[in-house]
Amino acid sequence: MSERHHWRFFRAGGFDQVRLDSVDDLLHLDQLDPKLWVALSCPVSGIEFDEHTLRYLDQDGDGHVRVPELIAALRWTGAQLRDRAPLLAGTDRLPLAAFDDATDEGRHLVGAARRVLESLGKAAADSISIADTADVARIFAQMRCNGDGIITAASSEDAAVDAAIARIGEVGGTVTDRSGAPGIGGEHIARFFADADAVLAWHQAGAGAAGIRGLGDRTAEAAEAYRAVRAKVDDFFTRCQLAGFDAAAAAPLNPDAAAYAALGGESIDASTAAVLALPLARIEADAALPLQRGLNPAWVREVSRLRDLCVVPLLGPRETLDASGWARLRDAFGGHELWYAAKPVTPVAELAPAELRALVEGGVRAKLDALVAEDLAVKPEADALASVDKLLHYVRDLAKFANNFVAFRDFYTRKGKAVFQAGTMYFDGRSAELCIKVTDVAKHATLAPLSRLCLVYFDCERGADRISVVAAFTAGDGDQFIVGRNGVFYDRQGHDWRATIVKVMEQSISLRQAFWAPYKKVARFISEQMNKFAAARAAAAEQRMANQAMVASAQAAAGQPIVPPPPAFDVGKFAGIFAAIGLAIGAIGTAIASLLTGLLGLPAWKIPLVLLGALLLVSGPAMLIAWFALRRRNLGPLLDASGWAVNARALINIPFGATLTAVAVLPPGSERALSDPYAEKPNRWPWYLALLALAAAVAWWWFRMRSAA
Numbered sequence: 001m002s003e004r005h006h007w008r009f010f011r012a013g014g015f016d017q018v019r020l021d022s023v024d025d026l027l028h029l030d031q032l033d034p035k036l037w038v039a040l041s042c043p044v045s046g047i048e049f050d051e052h053t054l055r056y057l058d059q060d061g062d063g064h065v066r067v068p069e070l071i072a073a074l075r076w077t078g079a080q081l082r083d084r085a086p087l088l089a090g091t092d093r094l095p096l097a098a099f100d101d102a103t104d105e106g107r108h109l110v111g112a113a114r115r116v117l118e119s120l121g122k123a124a125a126d127s128i129s130i131a132d133t134a135d136v137a138r139i140f141a142q143m144r145c146n147g148d149g150i151i152t153a154a155s156s157e158d159a160a161v162d163a164a165i166a167r168i169g170e171v172g173g174t175v176t177d178r179s180g181a182p183g184i185g186g187e188h189i190a191r192f193f194a195d196a197d198a199v200l201a202w203h204q205a206g207a208g209a210a211g212i213r214g215l216g217d218r219t220a221e222a223a224e225a226y227r228a229v230r231a232k233v234d235d236f237f238t239r240c241q242l243a244g245f246d247a248a249a250a251a252p253l254n255p256d257a258a259a260y261a262a263l264g265g266e267s268i269d270a271s272t273a274a275v276l277a278l279p280l281a282r283i284e285a286d287a288a289l290p291l292q293r294g295l296n297p298a299w300v301r302e303v304s305r306l307r308d309l310c311v312v313p314l315l316g317p318r319e320t321l322d323a324s325g326w327a328r329l330r331d332a333f334g335g336h337e338l339w340y341a342a343k344p345v346t347p348v349a350e351l352a353p354a355e356l357r358a359l360v361e362g363g364v365r366a367k368l369d370a371l372v373a374e375d376l377a378v379k380p381e382a383d384a385l386a387s388v389d390k391l392l393h394y395v396r397d398l399a400k401f402a403n404n405f406v407a408f409r410d411f412y413t414r415k416g417k418a419v420f421q422a423g424t425m426y427f428d429g430r431s432a433e434l435c436i437k438v439t440d441v442a443k444h445a446t447l448a449p450l451s452r453l454c455l456v457y458f459d460c461e462r463g464a465d466r467i468s469v470v471a472a473f474t475a476g477d478g479d480q481f482i483v484g485r486n487g488v489f490y491d492r493q494g495h496d497w498r499a500t501i502v503k504v505m506e507q508s509i510s511l512r513q514a515f516w517a518p519y520k521k522v523a524r525f526i527s528e529q530m531n532k533f534a535a536a537r538a539a540a541a542e543q544r545m546a547n548q549a550m551v552a553s554a555q556a557a558a559g560q561p562i563v564p565p566p567p568a569f570d571v572g573k574f575a576g577i578f579a580a581i582g583l584a585i586g587a588i589g590t591a592i593a594s595l596l597t598g599l600l601g602l603p604a605w606k607i608p609l610v611l612l613g614a615l616l617l618v619s620g621p622a623m624l625i626a627w628f629a630l631r632r633r634n635l636g637p638l639l640d641a642s643g644w645a646v647n648a649r650a651l652i653n654i655p656f657g658a659t660l661t662a663v664a665v666l667p668p669g670s671e672r673a674l675s676d677p678y679a680e681k682p683n684r685w686p687w688y689l690a691l692l693a694l695a696a697a698v699a700w701w702w703f704r705m706r707s708a709a
Helices: 023-027 051-057 067-080 085-089 104-119 136-141 159-172 186-208 216-245 247-253 257-264 297-315 323-341 353-361 364-377 379-402 409-413 441-451 511-557 575-600 606-631 635-640 654-660 685-708
Strands: 009-012 015-018 039-043 064-066 093-095 127-129 423-427 430-432 434-438 454-462 465-473 486-491 496-505 661-663
Touching (some): 023 379, 051 379, 064 067, 067 104, 067 379, 085 379, 093 379, 104 127, 104 136, 104 379, 136 379, 159 186, 159 364, 186 353, 216 247, 216 323, 364 379, 423 434, 423 454, 441 454, 441 465, 441 496, 454 486, 465 496, 606 654
Antiparallel strands (some): 039 064, 430 661, 434 465, 454 465, 486 496
16 A cells, blocks of 8 residues: 655635645645545636647546546656656656656657657657647658558558558548548458448349349349339229229329319429329229320339330330239349349449459458558557657646646636636726636526626627636626626637626625615615606606697687696795795704704714714625625636536635726826816805705704703
8 A cells, every 4th residue: 555645735715725736746646535626527628728638638538527537647647757847847848768668658658759759850859849749640641550550542552452442431431540531440341341242242143043134234224214113103003903993983093173273373393292192194994004195294204214124125115004014024023123122231232243343352351451450560659659749748737737626726826827717807997807718608697696706797709709708706896787888808818809798697796885885775766766756747747738739729720719828836826835845944954953963962082983883884784794795705606607516615705806806096106187177067055055054053053052051
């Protein structure tokens, strides 16, 4: 049993994460309890990581990388290296001396690496890079044998063999060789020649049996003409026999007027399905089939071929074919049809017997099998060539991937972007760095809100390219998150995308937003009520004017004198209203005076505390609710909705969340001119009214205190 590894952890996001600071940490991940891994699975699409490496990691090809696959990749990589330091450094160049050539696989890897360098004219190089193996297909194209057991038309110097490879590929299909060219393998060769033997045996049976080739070389063509109309002619004679059996059956067995009427209402030709379904000729008791005139136009060509190829050679020239003559034709072709029904079902059967015989008897198969065997003989070294590319990608990327899978180091240390961060969204004077690609917005939005993050979904366009991104905003407010508004998204490569909001999932963003939320709600409520009141008054005024205009028009039409409308404002009528307004103003003044009296009656040091308490009384509950919600923000559901299997409660608390969204601030040392030439002119009337109310309150207080004295 191997020695237990000593692990070190760091705490971030409210949970412990393993530190992968050494090669030993990486190579001992198989000893780390999977319950301590931050993720158990991640998709190979939609993340910012090398696609080539992800394809290697996804060993079962299911579109996800899981714990066993990462462990297997680390084990294999460690086993191929004598010097494992590059695995932690993440370099894209590997010295040849770092390969462990003490094993057969290692020796094959070194040999393959040297072959790659030789093909690039770098035979003297002592290291190999990912750039050297970037075009593996080109390297394989330079090799006559590349170890995949697939041979192409370029695998042989024999023109006949090359032609046979091409022909077998045309008939039985091809597969792609490592070089990228189409080719065939041992299975294709075996299946082709097995089918060829069966087809030749079938042809041999047809040549030797009596009654199969009664018309010599024209038998096949005649049989095809017979086969094309056999069912239709059988149908015709059966109908005629029924008409002979019962005269009353003749009329129903012929098309009625309604059938022709249906055809008359549409554009038809000889290939129309309804015409093809009609009988070959008119049905009468014991009638003969006309071979020239009186035929269904859809079948004229087929019946003409039957007459020329079958009837005339076997029965002699004639204008009609009766039931007995048809029976003689059926007997003549009976043996051929039985033989034809036994034809092997394979594309090889369509080849000419002479061509098949040349392929089977010309010794081609032995040459093809030899080529396949020669190709497979170099399989270990050729496989190693692909493995060199895989090893180079693993050396460069495995440490980075582990630190974004086993732990979320890059995300929580803020030293680099995590693999799930797609870029940065700029919107409303903010830049949001927690942006994740989304394939299905509706599906993603069913689970993502459980993260308790304020999420905004954007459709992004760049030329003909389209992507969807969800951005988490963790600073500022959400007042401007309106569907249809535009922003700009910068991906990890620095490309800018036009972004449009398509969906908003509102949640608490910051404590500052929570503090001002009650006042904004009150201001919004007052604004809405004032707008409603103004709109109602405007509508009433418009309706009153319309009614007056209608009344005046009616009076003018009737020749009556136009009676002016009553005055719009009657002081006597509205005296009660003015009195009520006065009482309301008095009540408000009394309330303000009482408030000021209470404040002025307190010691000076208590007044700020009272004002602060009033603010907390209004904003405190909202801030408390927001504080609890912001502390429970969880990255897990957001990634789970994108196909990850997050194994921890990866929290985004208030301080960390503030680093994920930057709010616009002026650069240090900037100069700022406070004068705005387009600023609205201040309205002093509210201040005058406030001072007047304050003076009235102070005067009332002074008189009250004097009366009390």
